[in-house]
Amino acid sequence: MSGRQSLRHGLAPLLAAIMTGISCGLAYADDPASWHDIETKYIFGFTTGSGIGLEGEKEFTVESIGRFGKRDGRYRASETKYEFEFTPSQFVQIEFGALGSTHDIAGVSGLEDRRQLALSGAFAEFRYLALERTSNNPLAITLAFEPTMRRIDETSGERVRNFELETTINADLELLKNLLFAGFNLLYEPEITNTLTDETLRESKFGGSAALSLRIASNVVIGGEAWYLRHYDSAAFSNFTGDSVMIGPTLYVRFTPKIFMTAAWNTQVFGREVGTPVSLNLAEFQRNRAKLKLVVEF
């Protein structure tokens, strides 16, 4: 299967979700003055907003992230979070769940061919609202810590023992009341991996994102985002191996008061691999990535 066919397979469910979302959005279109406040956590795609939910609220979430395209061959991988979220206070949100992964790899340099589906690990996330938005302050900031354990390597699909700590600052700014929002993330993600050959690898990612989202109906938000990520072969900022810039569209649709989805697509438009003259960084990052998240509140 060619890279273009692989891309089409990855895009199909996302496009279907977007079309469904837009149809629902048009059906619900109404007067902006009557719109309620919106939860910002999910409206920026891969960028996470500051929202932490409502005290006492519980959610079940399925979030799939697909990664498509390496330098050569066929590369399709995904990781799905089966997640329970709850908000025990007006400042804290806690999430935890299991991870599932799929890998479909053939003819990619440096990776073994593989087709597999696996239960790949577990994670938890702790979110603290450090600065809340009010009618007099449009900025909100949340600090998030997400420890993750994996038995399957995210990129190669090999059996490993991996521990990752994703640390983010999620900020958003209400530019136009209930209509236009800007989101910003700052990310630091160190990880340590023990391979089957007893090799220990340390690496980290550092970077940030900016996103802009416009509410076009009471239940539909569309937008775009840009990410800049740097990769290091160490937990601190030494042994820089490359970076990448990804951009793409985002969509959020609330189907009912308790059920909603978010979708996003990012394409790498710039990247460098240290020590090679090629364009794009397809060693540590992928050509494209997609996100589809379905949330049910109860």
Add this chain to the structure above:
Amino acid sequence: MTVASIHTKILIAVSALSCVISLSQVHAQQSITVEYSNGQFRPGELPAPADQPLALHVKNRDPKAMEFESKSLRVEKVVAAKSEGLINIRPLKPGRYEFYDDFNAKARGVLNVR
């Protein structure tokens, strides 16, 4: 470091924590009430003091359940028909905080904190 010095440090930390907790409870909780009848909040705009924890009593006079919800207050509570619900709210900064009935999109009100 000796065991005695560790105990002393723990004692100091616990005392400091107790002080912080006591200070955070200096402001008594302010009680406010909103009624819900004929699918509307009454009053539609509710005054409240800033920087004080609030006990918001929601009295549902209607013959069906309602869900008091507010994204900016970060609370939600289902109140059964002909009954009352209590919602504890953190000390708020001055501003306007919208609330609504999640079961009835037209029912909405504002907590005006000054």
